[in-house]
Structures are given as C-alpha cells and as structure tokens.
Amino acid sequence: MSYLEWAESQLAEIELLTSMFPTAEELEATDQLALAELRNYVEGSASAGSPPPSRPQFLIKQKLDSFILSCAYPSEYPAVLPEITVRCSGLSRAQQTQLQALLNAYLTENCRGEVCVLSAVEWVKDNLLLFINRSFSEAPSPKEESTSAQPPEVFSRLWIYSHHIYNKSKRKNILDWSKDLGLSGFSMPGKPGIVCVEGPQSACEEFWSRVKVLTWKKIMIRHREDLPLDCQGEGSRCVERIDSLRKFTGFEEAMFDPHGNRGNHMDLGQLYQFLNERGCCEVFQMYFGIEGR
Incomplete structure (x- = not known):
C-alpha cells in the first residue's frame, strides 16, 4: 500500500470515530492542524511516495467508564499499529501498566493491518472492570459478571x-x-x-x-x-x-x-x-x- 492509501484509511477511521463520539467531551483532536493537513493530503493531489506532513493525534474520553485513550497515527498506520495509551484515574500505577501491556498484546495479535482504535476502545471497556478496586488475579471473568447482571426481559x-x-x-x-x-x-x-x-x-x-x-x-x-x-x-x-x-x-x-x-x-x-x-x-x-x- 502507498502513503495515500494509508492516509485514506486514517481519515475514514477518524470520520467514523467522530460520528460515534460527536462532542468535544467525547473526542478531542489535540492537533487540529495535523487533522486538516491529513484531509488536504487525501483530497488534494498528494504524491503517494511521500507521507503526510504531520501525525494526527486525538483523545477519546469515556466518562461513564472513567478512562481516556490517547491516540497518535504513524504515517504507515494501519500497516503498523497506532500509538495508543490508556489513562484511568481509578487504577494504581501497577494496574495501569498491566492494562496497557495487555492492550498492546491484544492489538499486536488481532489488529495489525486493520484500523483498530474502535476495537481498542471496546477492549478497554470489556476489561477495565478486571482492574478496578481489585487485583487482576482476583477479578471475575467478564462472563461471570454478565450472568449476575439483571436478566433481560x-x-x-x-x-x-x-x-x-x-x-x-x-x-x-x-x-x-x-x-x-x-x-x-x-x-x-x-x-x-x-x-x-x-x-x-x-x-x-x-x-x-x-x-x-x-x-x-x-x-x-x-x-x-x-x-x-x-x-x-x-x-x-x-x-x-x-x-x-x-x-x-x-x-x-x-x-x-x-x-x-x-x-x-x-x-x-x-x-x-x-x-x-x-x-x-x-x-x-x-x-x-x-x-x-
């Protein structure tokens, strides 16, 4: 694939994320200039042989689940993984380090070559409860938690x-x-x-x-x-x-x-x-x- 094709995938994912997280309280572009340059690169007559001039960076904020994902796109994304960092005030430093390591392992195993920021958000939602107010080893599995929830009607x-x-x-x-x-x-x-x-x-x-x-x-x-x-x-x-x-x-x-x-x-x-x-x-x-x- 070329830099232009990678940039097209990046822009398409950003537009998807913007539709799912439409407010600045949910998705914040930390570098508006980089986003504008990416759009101009895709919509203009950019040379596929040279990368976009800058890297888009943004935050996805999940207040209900109490975490923030900080994301940055390398020029070759999605051929290479994005830089994604999880931040959660409810976790200790050790728990946050362990959660980050597991997220990185998940992305490496399942998402190389595909856009994956939304997958990262869903993975953190599914696994964050394993770390809050208890150690990872003591936490119940997601399946066990789901069976204790209010049964559907x-x-x-x-x-x-x-x-x-x-x-x-x-x-x-x-x-x-x-x-x-x-x-x-x-x-x-x-x-x-x-x-x-x-x-x-x-x-x-x-x-x-x-x-x-x-x-x-x-x-x-x-x-x-x-x-x-x-x-x-x-x-x-x-x-x-x-x-x-x-x-x-x-x-x-x-x-x-x-x-x-x-x-x-x-x-x-x-x-x-x-x-x-x-x-x-x-x-x-x-x-x-x-x-x-």
Missing part, C-alpha cells in the same frame, strides 16, 4: 437492510460488534446488504445504535421480532430461554455464490434456502417483495 431479532455493504471496515465492525454483544445471526455483504441479529433486546438495540451512525447510502430495520421471556429474576432460565429462541448458531458473514462485475451480487436462491433451513424464509418476501424458492 425481551428477546429480539432485527432484520436490517442496506443498499449495499462493501467496505471492509464496516464488515469487520458488524462481525466484531455482534460477537462483543453476544448476538447470533448473519450478515450478507454486497448489493443489497442484509444483517440479522438476535439476542437480548438491549444488546440488539446497542448493535443497531452503533451500525446506523456509520456512513450508509441507505440502511433501515426492515422487520423486527420482540418476544417476552417471562423469566424475570431468573438469570440462568433467561439464558436458556434466549438460546432456545435463537434461529442461528453464532454470527457469521454469509456469501452465496458472489457474481457480477465486482462480485457484489449474491445468489438469492441460495439466500432463500439458507433462510428456509433456519425457519425464517418468510422474511425473504419482506426484503424483496417476492416469494422465494
């Missing part, structure tokens, strides 16, 4: 329609967010793009709130299903009930014989068969206005 299944899903970063976000939120379902990239997520209503709503703020030509919830769980106060029973209502095992990106000039179109007959095998073929007509076969 409604199971939801959202059928989302997009004019198209091509962008690799968006496709990765859809996969990562569904996994982070414990949702099952599938996404079908191409034109049109289809996403189905199912699980606790609050997790489905959080997924939709993240997805809908990305830049889309058109995206909507085409159909939704909401089913009462009738298991208030019984955490383990709610988990069993949710699992019994799922039509999908885990979450996957589903491809159905891609074709067309850019490989953007899927075989809708195979999509119908995929839905039929999971007992939800009726949504095919909701999406396309015709009965599948």
